[in-house]
Amino acid sequence: MSDITLYSWPTPNGIKASIALEELGLSYKTVPMNIGTNIQKEDWFLKINPNGRIPAITDGSQRVFESGSILLYLADKYDADRKISYAPGTPEYIEQVSWIMFQTGGIGPMQGQANHFRLFANIRSDYGIKRYIDETKRLFSVLEDQLKESAWLAGDKYTIADIANYSWVQMAPGALEIDLAEFPAVQKWVDEIKKRGAVQKGTNIPDSGRTEEARLEGFKNARAKIDAMKNTDLH
Numbered sequence: 065m066s067d068i069t070l071y072s073w074p075t076p077n078g079i080k081a082s083i084a085l086e087e088l089g090l091s092y093k094t095v096p097m098n099i100g101t102n103i104q105k106e107d108w109f110l111k112i113n114p115n116g117r118i119p120a121i122t123d124g125s126q127r128v129f130e131s132g133s134i135l136l137y138l139a140d141k142y143d144a145d146r147k148i149s150y151a152p153g154t155p156e157y158i159e160q161v162s163w164i165m166f167q168t169g170g171i172g173p174m175q176g177q178a179n180h181f182r183l184f185a186n187i188r189s190d191y192g193i194k195r196y197i198d199e200t201k202r203l204f205s206v207l208e209d210q211l212k213e214s215a216w217l218a219g220d221k222y223t224i225a226d227i228a229n230y231s232w233v234q235m236a237p238g239a240l241e242i243d244l245a246e247f248p249a250v251q252k253w254v255d256e257i258k259k260r261g262a263v264q265k266g267t268n269i270p271d272s273g274r275t276e277e278a279r280l281e282g283f284k285n286a287r288a289k290i291d292a293m294k295n296t297d298l299h
């Protein structure tokens with residue numbers, strides 16, 4: 065029996081938690097955390113996630129913060145049937161953890177910086193844009209090499225390792241104009257994951273009130289705003 069509350073917003077880190085909760089068919093309450101309002105920095109929430117970011121969950125008196133930890137916690141506690149994870153102690157478990165760490169330590173921070181410079185900064189830095197988009201693409205090429213050999217990142221089934229990486233990769237075409245045709249095995253894997261009911265549902269939890277079209281339009285406008293600025297890199 066679970067007593068889970070999810071504190072989240074439909075961002076690439078947020079949807080990792082909601083997709084996993086949906087895949088496991090768990091019941092949970094959701095507290096919408098519109099990060100645009102900075103609610104994630106309020107004192108009450110810092111007691112749940114001292115890092116002041118989403119997602120976080122509580123399960124009874126247990127708090128869990130950091131999206132990678134949430135995936136591992138949910139798998140450990142609620143995936144006895146190993147629907148989306150491998151059992152601790154197996155070689156596949158270690159592989160699964162490695163790909164989760166690859167995402168939380170690599171794709172997340174690098175693609176996050178690419179998003180910052182390409183969409184949200186109040187200066188235009190062509191250096192920052194190129195550096196982080198190039199690094200994001202390099203990391204995608206690491207996924208490509210793995211997915212050319214195997215349909216899923218860890219072992220022979222869809223797991224929380226795929227959920228972690230998918231949640232970021234799926235955003236790259238719309239936000240950064242990264243063409244996944246450059247990474248055909250990644251594209252095929254994204255298309256396959258996107259078909260899953262739990263992924264479609266989890267991607268929109270909580271409901272931000274914005275349609276996919278509005279989100280894409282928002283990215284386009286944000287890029288245009290940066291493009292209209294003068295490059296501020298030092299020479």
Ligand SMILES: N[C@@H](CCC(=O)N[C@@H](CS)C(=O)NCC(=O)O)C(=O)O
Pocket residue numbers: 075076077078099104116117118119129130131132168172
């Ligand atoms: N390492 C953290 C990163 C969490 C994170 O950066 N979340 C973003 C949304 S994707 C956030 O809360 N941003 C708001 C802020 O930085 O205040 C994780 O994997 O959970």
